[in-house]
């Protein structure tokens with residue numbers, strides 16, 4: 001894969017800046033899809049569990065995962081586990097088959113030692129760093145063999161919690177007048193209200 005690949009171009013558009021972590025997520029997601037022999041999820045066919053947390057290096061990884069797998073925030077078929085780790089478990093819902101793709105320490109280390117990351121550590125936004133410093137990192141992550149960058153787990157069964165069907169019913173909050181999904185509504189002082197209005201004192 002190179003920077004002309006449509007998934008990379010779309011990923012960059014979604015993500016906003018050039019960095020090595022978004023393409024790392026792309027490659028991890030594609031490795032998982034290939035290992036399971038499935039297609040990118042048009043609907044909720046796949047479920048992704050990503051192990052990153054909040055406020056740490058390389059969380060941009062998650063945007064690459066979303067782009068590659070079709071497991072997205074909007075569809076609700078992606079979940080962040082918050083371990084501060086760069087691993088992905090991809091599950092095919094219909095069969096319960098899964099694989100876990102773990103980024104190798106050398107892959108993380110390679111990026112960490114780069115001048116690009118030194119600037120990031122000093123608080124410079126990725127979009128303001130000299131492109132010449134990031135291009136070789138991106139090119140490497142896009143083109144290196146997947147087995148070199150990741151440990152790709154065997155296909156194993158995975159027990160997904162039973163999914164709830166989507167709630168299409170909505171009400172209008174009697175306090176703020178805004179639409180809220182019915183199962184999220186509350187009753188306060190005899191009125192049907194949204195959660196923020198129910199919690200307001």
Ligand SMILES: [Zn+2]
Pocket residue numbers: 015017018019020021022060126
């Ligand atoms: Zn990024």
Ligand SMILES: [Zn+2]
Pocket residue numbers: 173174175176177178193194195196197198
């Ligand atoms: Zn309200």
